[in-house]
Amino acid sequence: MEEVEIPSYFLCPVSLQMMRDPVTLPTGITFDRHSIERWLFSDSNHNTCPVTKQPLPASVDLTPNHTLRRLIQAWCVANASNGVERIPTPRPQIQLSHISNLLLETKRSPANHLPFLHKLQDIISASEANRRCVESSEAVEFLSSIILEDHGDEALAILHSLQISPQRFLTLLRKNQSFLDSLFHVLQLSSFKSRAYATLLLKSVIPLVSPANLSSKIQEEKIHEIVNVVIDRISNQATKAALQVLIELFSWGRNRVKAVNAGAVYALIDLLLEEEDKRVCELSLVALDKLCACAEGRAALIGHAAGVAVVSKKILRVSQVASERAVRIVEKVAKLSASPVVLQEMVQVGVVSKLCLLLQVECGMKEKEKAREILRLHARVWKDSPCLSPQLLCSYPCS
Incomplete structure (x- = not known):
């Protein structure tokens, strides 16, 4: 059986597939409807003809090219014996x-x-x-x-x-x-x-909800339901969406305490312990950073056996965004919740080592500055710790 060659004028300029519903732009170029609609109305929101690059009006008309459609259908019928299926007439x-x-x-x-x-x-x-x-x-x-x-x-x-x-x-x-x-x-x-x-x-x-409504009308029970979506891992897409909702809600102080009471801190830490998806880790750290702006959030982080350790682990392991947020969380704990027990834990789980390492490697200047500030702040407690290797101690900043 001979191979059937599709005439070039039947091909869609956008997707290089056979046209099923040819339509013509005001520029005079004909495209397959599905392909040109994807070009014009996708998230990218293109406002030009993909062939001529001419700008198009905001409300562009796609004129059906009935002549070309009938030609394509006739060609399909003529080549039916070679396995070509007839393209049905598009619905209005x-x-x-x-x-x-x-x-x-x-x-x-x-x-x-x-x-x-x-x-x-x-x-x-x-x-x-x-x-x-x-x-x-x-x-x-x-x-x-x-x-x-x-x-x-x-x-x-x-x-x-x-x-x-x-x-x-x-x-x-x-x-x-x-x-x-x-x-x-x-x-x-x-x-x-x-x-x-x-x-x-x-x-x-x-x-899109007004700040007043987000702050006063979102009860703890509602935040708890979003937290449960994170805990249940319904799907990767749903988890990311739930984290983005929580981040929006955490922009308002009242909601942070509600979220801590709803178990959000523990849910985020458990997610960081198990999740390898980069974006999920970034969003989790952003949410934790916002929660650690309140004393209740920091107390919950410290109260979780793996809280401080998992945040430290994400520094220099996931992405620039994740490292920046993790350092911000460490900074809040070190400045605002630095009891002797917490400072000792930060040495034992490797937080201090990570901060010293930040000063030796290529990373963002903001992280380096925050690391120096934190290390200087608690130099009296940390500098002579046996948990730090000589290689890391040599980068410890002077007071």
Whole structure:
């Protein structure tokens, strides 16, 4: 059987695959719809034609190229004997009016919810344009209102797949003021899937909540549920999202004490003991650094048998970010919670050795300065310690 060669004018300039739904930009260049939508509406948010590099309007029109589509379909039919499948005619883009009609029908009876959710998922998966249309519709508010009902898993999955913009989330929070509480309530459920989606949505929503609400309306029970997501290791993605939520919450002093009471310090230390993922370690150290800004957080760190040791271990072992945060944690403990017992422990578990090593190796200037300051501060206790090797003692800073 002869090898079938696809004509070059059937190839998508963005992805070099056969066009299935050719559309033309205002620049006159034709692309496959799926590929050009990925280019224009991805997180990178490109605003130029990938071929001509010409700037495109904010609301760019993708004009279907029906002539080219029929040519491609004809070519596929002509080469069917060689195993080429005919490309189906693409479905028309969804309209807001269609989604509104589906919503009206769905709201009449709870029995209609599941069929509606399945239809909505099909609509979203069909194209990027459909996804953006659904995101701008009232379907978002409806989905947010049913996440605690029987089909909450599906509603949460769709909300996550919509990749809702911050502006749209703000609109949602204004229209559905109980949405944030509902997401936290989902975290109490037994379904790992629901908890994962709720955590990922919280990661997007929490930065948009006003500081006053973050400080006064986030109860200890809610922080405890986020901490449980970290403890349960539902998924790597959910763990990272939970850590980012905690970091946002820890920006406000009241929440730090609540988090310590909810077991956050112990959960973060246990995570650092077992986790090898670089980003998870960085986020855990950032969260611990924020918690150590309060006396309760430092006391919990010192109270954990491996707390000081695991923080020291991460210096020069993970990344520049991790080292910087670990040194900041050591600095807070050394300056604000430096009892004789703690100072002795810092020698025994290798904190002082790590600080001396920092002065000998290539690393950030901030870490070096902090290391010098900490070593000078407790030179009387540490400098003559038998736990330090002569090689490290030679780098001990003078008073």
